[in-house]
Amino acid sequence: MNKTAQIKKNHQFIVFRKLVIVSVLIGFLSAFLGISLKKITEYYEEIFFHQVTVNPIFYVLFPVFGLSVIYFLRQYLFKKKENKGIKEVFESTNSSSKNLPSYKIPSHFINGLLTVIFGGSTGIEVSTVVATATIGSVAQQKENVFRKYKTELICAGVAAGITALFSSPIAGILFAVEVISRKVTRAFIITNVIAVSIAFGLLSILKEEHLFTVSITTWHLKAIPYFILLGILAGINSVYLTRCVLFFKSQFGKIQTHYYKILIGSVILSVSLFVFPQLYGEGYHSIKMIFGNSGELPLTLTLALTFIGILILKPIVTSVTLASGGDGGVFAPSLFIGSFLGLLVASILNTFFNTQVIPVNFMIIGMAAVLSASIHAPFTAIFLVCGLTNDYTLFFPILAVCLISKYTAKMIYPYTVYTYSPSFIK
Incomplete structure (x- = not known):
C-alpha cells in the first residue's frame, strides 16, 4: 500500500471514530431530553388536569396563563x-x-411543556424533534470534519428523540428517513443506528414503560373491508386536521397585536375544554381511559354525538393552540383523533350491522392510519404505534390501512403541515 492510500485510510478511520463518538453523545443527550420532557409533562399535566376537573374556573385561567x-x-x-x-x-x-441555534433546545423544551400542561391541545413530540435536531446541529458545528454530515447528525438527534418518546428505535430511524432526510447514506446508517441504540439502552436502564397497555389477541380476515373503510375515513380526517392548522395559522397571522391572538385562542380553547x-x-x-372501556361502551346517541363532537373540535383546538403561540404539532392530535375515530367506526359497525369487530383493534389501527396520513410517513406510523403498545399482532392490517390512509389523503390534498408553503397554489 502506497503512502497516499495509507494516509487516506487513516483519515477515514479518524472520521469514522469521531462520528461514532459524536453519535453516542447525540443519542444520549437527545434521549435524556426526550425522556425528561415526557416524564415532566406527564407529571404536571396530570396534576393540572385534576385541578380543572375539581374547579372548572381553571379551564379559563390555564390556557390564557400558559400562552x-x-x-x-x-x-x-x-x-x-x-x-x-x-x-x-x-x-x-x-x-x-x-x-439551528442552541437556544432552540431550552426554547422548545420549556414552551412545549408549558403548552401541554396548561391545556394546549397538542403534544410534546414536535417540540422534542426540534430540540433534539438542534443537539445534532450544534454537534456538527463543533468540528469542520462534521460539516458534510449535517443532515445525518441532525437526523441522529431526531431519531433518538422519537425513540425516547415512543420506545421504538425503528420508528425513530424511519421518521428521520421519511420526513427529514428522504435519503439514506452510509454515514446516516452509522450515526442513526448508534444514536437510537444509545436511546433504547437508556430506556431499558430506566425501565421506561410503554405508553399504552392493551391486550390484543387476534384479528379476523372478515374485518378487512372495515379496515379499508377506516383507512379512507382516517385519510379524510387527516386532511381536515391539516387544513384546519393551515387555515387558523393563516387567519391568526393577520392579527397584528399578538395578545389579541392569545385572548381569542384562549377563549376558543377554554370553551372547548369545558x-x-x-x-x-x-x-x-x-x-387510556377508552382503551380500558372500549369493549364495555354501548353506542348511545349521546356517546355517538360526543365522539363526533370530539372529532370535529380536536383539529380546531389543536390549530388554535398552535396559531395563538403554543408549541407543538400534529403527532399527538393524530393519535388522539385516530383512536376516537377507530372506536366510533367499530361501535357503529357492531351496533347497527352486528359485525362483531374488535373495538381495541380499530382504535390502534386508527391511530396509525391518521398519523400516517397526517405526516405522509406510513412506515413511521406502523412501528411507532406498535412500539407504543409493544405488540405487533396487528402489523399487517396496520400496514395496509396506513398506505390506504396516506394515499387517500394525498389524493384529496397533497400537502402536510410540514410540506405546505404559502407560495403553493391553494
Whole structure:
C-alpha cells in the first residue's frame, strides 16, 4: 500500500471514530431530553388536569396563563423568534449556511411543556424533534470534519428523540428517513443506528414503560373491508386536521397585536375544554381511559354525538393552540383523533350491522392510519404505534390501512403541515 492510500485510510478511520463518538453523545443527550420532557409533562399535566376537573374556573385561567407565559418567554428570553416547528429543521438541512441555534433546545423544551400542561391541545413530540435536531446541529458545528454530515447528525438527534418518546428505535430511524432526510447514506446508517441504540439502552436502564397497555389477541380476515373503510375515513380526517392548522395559522397571522391572538385562542380553547375535557393537553389520558372501556361502551346517541363532537373540535383546538403561540404539532392530535375515530367506526359497525369487530383493534389501527396520513410517513406510523403498545399482532392490517390512509389523503390534498408553503397554489 502506497503512502497516499495509507494516509487516506487513516483519515477515514479518524472520521469514522469521531462520528461514532459524536453519535453516542447525540443519542444520549437527545434521549435524556426526550425522556425528561415526557416524564415532566406527564407529571404536571396530570396534576393540572385534576385541578380543572375539581374547579372548572381553571379551564379559563390555564390556557390564557400558559400562552401568555410562552409569549413573554419568547419576547424576553428567546430572542423574539417564533417557533416554526419541524419546518425549522427542514430549513437547516436544506441549507449549508442555516443552522439551528442552541437556544432552540431550552426554547422548545420549556414552551412545549408549558403548552401541554396548561391545556394546549397538542403534544410534546414536535417540540422534542426540534430540540433534539438542534443537539445534532450544534454537534456538527463543533468540528469542520462534521460539516458534510449535517443532515445525518441532525437526523441522529431526531431519531433518538422519537425513540425516547415512543420506545421504538425503528420508528425513530424511519421518521428521520421519511420526513427529514428522504435519503439514506452510509454515514446516516452509522450515526442513526448508534444514536437510537444509545436511546433504547437508556430506556431499558430506566425501565421506561410503554405508553399504552392493551391486550390484543387476534384479528379476523372478515374485518378487512372495515379496515379499508377506516383507512379512507382516517385519510379524510387527516386532511381536515391539516387544513384546519393551515387555515387558523393563516387567519391568526393577520392579527397584528399578538395578545389579541392569545385572548381569542384562549377563549376558543377554554370553551372547548369545558364542553369536552378529553381535549385537554396531549389527550393520552383519554385514550387510556377508552382503551380500558372500549369493549364495555354501548353506542348511545349521546356517546355517538360526543365522539363526533370530539372529532370535529380536536383539529380546531389543536390549530388554535398552535396559531395563538403554543408549541407543538400534529403527532399527538393524530393519535388522539385516530383512536376516537377507530372506536366510533367499530361501535357503529357492531351496533347497527352486528359485525362483531374488535373495538381495541380499530382504535390502534386508527391511530396509525391518521398519523400516517397526517405526516405522509406510513412506515413511521406502523412501528411507532406498535412500539407504543409493544405488540405487533396487528402489523399487517396496520400496514395496509396506513398506505390506504396516506394515499387517500394525498389524493384529496397533497400537502402536510410540514410540506405546505404559502407560495403553493391553494
